[in-house]
Amino acid sequence: MLELIGIAIFIALIGLSIALHELGHLMPAKRFGVKVTDYMIGFGPTLWSRVRGETRYGIKAIPVGGYIRMIGMLPPAPGDPAGTARSMTTGRFATMVAQARQQSLEEIGPGDADRVFYKLPVRKRMVIMLGGPFMNLAFAFVLFAVLLMGVGVPTPTMEVSSIGQCTPTPTQPTGEPLPSGECPTGSSPAPAAVAGFAPGDVVLSIDGVPYADWTAATDWIRENPGVTTTVTVDRDGVPVDLTVTIGEATRPVYDDTGMPTDEVATAGYVGLAPGVAWQPQPWTAVPEYMWDITVRSVEALISLPVRLYELVTETLLGGGERQVDSPVSVVGVSRIGGDVAAMDQPFRAKVATFLGLLASLNLFLFLFNLLPILPLDGGHVAGAAYEGVRRWLARVTGRPDPGPVDIARLLPVAYVVAGVLLAMGVIVIWADLVKPISLG
Numbered sequence: 001m002l003e004l005i006g007i008a009i010f011i012a013l014i015g016l017s018i019a020l021h022e023l024g025h026l027m028p029a030k031r032f033g034v035k036v037t038d039y040m041i042g043f044g045p046t047l048w049s050r051v052r053g054e055t056r057y058g059i060k061a062i063p064v065g066g067y068i069r070m071i072g073m074l075p076p077a078p079g080d081p082a083g084t085a086r087s088m089t090t091g092r093f094a095t096m097v098a099q100a101r102q103q104s105l106e107e108i109g110p111g112d113a114d115r116v117f118y119k120l121p122v123r124k125r126m127v128i129m130l131g132g133p134f135m136n137l138a139f140a141f142v143l144f145a146v147l148l149m150g151v152g153v154p155t156p157t158m159e160v161s162s163i164g165q166c167t168p169t170p171t172q173p174t175g176e177p178l179p180s181g182e183c184p185t186g187s188s189p190a191p192a193a194v195a196g197f198a199p200g201d202v203v204l205s206i207d208g209v210p211y212a213d214w215t216a217a218t219d220w221i222r223e224n225p226g227v228t229t230t231v232t233v234d235r236d237g238v239p240v241d242l243t244v245t246i247g248e249a250t251r252p253v254y255d256d257t258g259m260p261t262d263e264v265a266t267a268g269y270v271g272l273a274p275g276v277a278w279q280p281q282p283w284t285a286v287p288e289y290m291w292d293i294t295v296r297s298v299e300a301l302i303s304l305p306v307r308l309y310e311l312v313t314e315t316l317l318g319g320g321e322r323q324v325d326s327p328v329s330v331v332g333v334s335r336i337g338g339d340v341a342a343m344d345q346p347f348r349a350k351v352a353t354f355l356g357l358l359a360s361l362n363l364f365l366f367l368f369n370l371l372p373i374l375p376l377d378g379g380h381v382a383g384a385a386y387e388g389v390r391r392w393l394a395r396v397t398g399r400p401d402p403g404p405v406d407i408a409r410l411l412p413v414a415y416v417v418a419g420v421l422l423a424m425g426v427i428v429i430w431a432d433l434v435k436p437i438s439l440g
Helices: 001-033 094-108 122-151 189-193 216-222 286-301 304-319 330-342 347-369 377-396 405-432
Strands: 036-052 055-068 155-162 202-206 228-235 238-245 247-254 261-269 272-279
Touching: 001 055, 001 122, 001 330, 001 347, 055 155, 094 202, 094 405, 122 286, 122 347, 122 377, 189 238, 216 261, 238 261, 272 347, 286 304, 286 347, 330 347, 330 405, 377 405
Parallel strands: none
Antiparallel strands: 036 055, 155 202, 155 272, 202 228, 228 238, 247 261
């Protein structure tokens, strides 16, 4: 039940992200006087709609995107009178362009000639097209701020939450004992268990040196395998000295995504796991945190074709395990949201994971939509920027105004890109259904 609730909540939050994106287009479009006929969340069959003024607002069945429809997105072809399109065309692509141009012109009703998108100044068109992605960026910033400043960041405390039973090995990096309770071959009882540590103990000092930072204490232990030392703990308000001989553990080295590499590392080991306290961060931590996630998102965007190829060849066709850094669709993200809701974690940890996941998704949408290719927002921005440069050059060189860029000629490219994106979406959705990413 919790999993279904988590999926439903995350689908609703994705819908909110889409709604905000389209609102980022809608508000400046209306502010600049462009006639907007539709504001839709989702694609496919319409589940609900209502007309307010001259705009129909609605929700469609498939929450994988959204759109607003502005009249006059495509200008007349060069040489055509305003409001007309040539009927004589040859070739499949030429016919496709002419039909799209004619459809765009047919949306312009009486009295709407000066309310078309293509007649706006370049700067206003760029504001409209950038409004959607920047709304996602603003939403991501708010979510990260709530996460860091409100929920906080999990920080290890000096309190012992659990005791390891066995020394980790490359084949058993968690140090779990066998079903019989014995340690696996090559492992031995964890030093903390032998020394008599108990959950709830608060580490005060190691080898006579006071420690208030768990990471610093762990670093000292890792650097001193084989050393016998005294650890002083607070147990129910009473200082207790425990003698422990630091063991040695060989474990896999993990990469930035948490996946084990082929390398192993040997270090000192005791077997103590810290408690966790949620520490709110100052507002200055938000930009730095967002920048770090932005760098990772750009890297993920650059590697997307390779990850998609690996998903097909190694996972779907090869039968291999799904990698945690493989592409994921709305279906996959929603399932992850369900997994988070069903996990045996404190409520605060679940909220933090939800916020982080949704914020990262919005940040990725911001970056993805800035790609300078049609039909993405960045493609329209690139076209407007090119037009602005072309008109500026004509003005400074004394040539006639070349007029709006005929972006309709790029529609075949837009259709190809849309087809590729659709194919990618189908592949990733299929992978999310048959081999979903699991957090367990």
